[in-house]
Amino acid sequence: MNEMQKPVIGFTCGDLNGIGLELILKTLGDHRLLEICTPVVFASNKSINFYRKSLPDINFNYASGKDFSRLNPKQVNIYPCWEEEVAITPGQLNETGGKYALISLKEAAQALKAGHIHGLVTAPIHKKNIQSADFNYSGHTPYLKDLFGVNDVVMFMVAENMRIGLVTEHVTVADVSKHITKESIISKLKIMHSSLQKDFGIDKPKIAVLGLNPHAGDEGLIGSEEENIIKPAIKEAKHNMLVFGPYSADAFFARGQYERFDAVLAMYHDQGLIPFKSLAIGEGVNFTAGLNAVRTSPDHGTAFDIAGKGKADHSSFMAATFECIEIIRLRFGYAEMRQNPLRKMSARILANAVDEKIEETE
Structure with missing residues (x-):
């Protein structure tokens, strides 16, 4: 990613029966986000359209395709992870919700690892119904640790x-x-x-x-x-x-x-x-x-009790999106500074000038 390029941010759908897709629709429905990132949602067109019907006030247009080299920087992009009809039942904890949450996560995480996307925002999963032979983890964090092969x-x-x-x-x-x-x-x-x-x-x-x-x-x-x-x-x-x-x-x-x-x-x-x-x-x-890649998420769960009702507050999901973008930009700047001794020296001098000493107490 160069200094002028908008970062490509991936979004997993989370549990299909939770509030994940509603959060995505509400967050990416604010078209101002397109000025600072190129969003890619890992789900399916049909699942997006299912939840879009319950949010008539959200103006959500998208392009769909699997070619990362042809992403539309002026629209939300859907990366279709599956094509089949899926029975979505908002608010219900069942095998379907976990199965497709994992499909979305695996596709998005591989794209992150391959460098097709610069950052990933994960919608909430339910730790019980996502368990399978491919996912024997207590959450996103240990899964990504193993996938990226870090200690x-x-x-x-x-x-x-x-x-x-x-x-x-x-x-x-x-x-x-x-x-x-x-x-x-x-x-x-x-x-x-x-x-x-x-x-x-x-x-x-x-x-x-x-x-x-x-x-x-x-x-x-x-x-x-x-x-x-x-x-x-x-x-x-x-x-x-x-x-x-x-x-x-x-x-x-x-x-x-x-x-x-x-x-x-x-x-x-x-x-x-x-x-x-x-x-x-x-x-x-x-x-x-x-990780050598950036992943953020909201600080809440699937909220089955309000799923599908259009009541979900997307503030934390929006904050996770902004934080993802900001960390990517800071990492890029840090890498640039590390490569430029003069910038590095200036940053240290400035930091030392404003540093406040803390006395160890208690």
């Missing part, structure tokens, strides 16, 4: 006022501590640090690490993970980045300490996502950090 990725929740990464994602609470290791924490910190630099334009990011146990273990009185695993991981990571902690999760968010950092590493899903969804300003976006 590790981070589920990175981003909003206007906070960014939260997770050490463990969709793991049962009973098993969380088994996955908290020094190596996993350091791996996540490295990915977050690199992502904050190249994907968010922060030259010297500051990262906070939460403890696992109440009160961050109280110096070993409540669990041993902080003393034996988390603190040694932070100590080692400090050689290469600005990282602080471990912090007691409840006080950290209640006192607004997250505002002093560029990102926070939480130990498990709810520890990070409950404060994120409670305190985030603007719409939250799920970003997969660590």
Whole structure:
């Protein structure tokens, strides 16, 4: 992609019986998006038309075809992943919804890997009905990790006022501590640090690490993970980045300490996502950090209860689309800067001039 080219953004349909296609229609129905990207929806013409009937106020025109070299930059493009008639039953959890969600995801992910599209926005799937011999994963994040053949990725929740990464994602609470290791924490910190630099334009990011146990273990009185695993991981990571902690999760968010950092590493899903969804300003976006491609998604699920009723709020999906485009542009600029020593030096001088030191407390 050159500096003047609009990025090509792919969109998966998600569960056919969920709100995915409605979100796509509402988001891409705003034709101003065509000024900043070329959209490609991985679905079928018939599925698009099914949901278009329930949204008569949305002016949604599209071109259809499988040739990436002939995409129409002035229209939404549909990449037809299947041609057969499919019984769409909004609001129902069934095998059909999962089957075609996976077909859409596989086609789109392969296009992303091959470089036919520059970024991917994924609509919500249901983790139960998408399971099959081809998809034995707890969600999009581990699937994309394996497809791209990378050692590790981070589920990175981003909003206007906070960014939260997770050490463990969709793991049962009973098993969380088994996955908290020094190596996993350091791996996540490295990915977050690199992502904050190249994907968010922060030259010297500051990262906070939460403890696992109440009160961050109280110096070993409540669990041993902080003393034996988390603190040694932070100590080692400090050689290469600005990282602080471990912090007691409840006080950290209640006192607004997250505002002093560029990102926070939480130990498990709810520890990070409950404060994120409670305190985030603007719409939250799920970003997969660590891939050599850009994938984002809204921070909500399939919403079967309102599917097919035209009631879905597409704000988070729109935010995921904008975030995808912005990260692509920042990555391009970062790559350009890395190739130009003068730009790189200027960026460092500027960053050092405005850098604020954080004293490690608690």
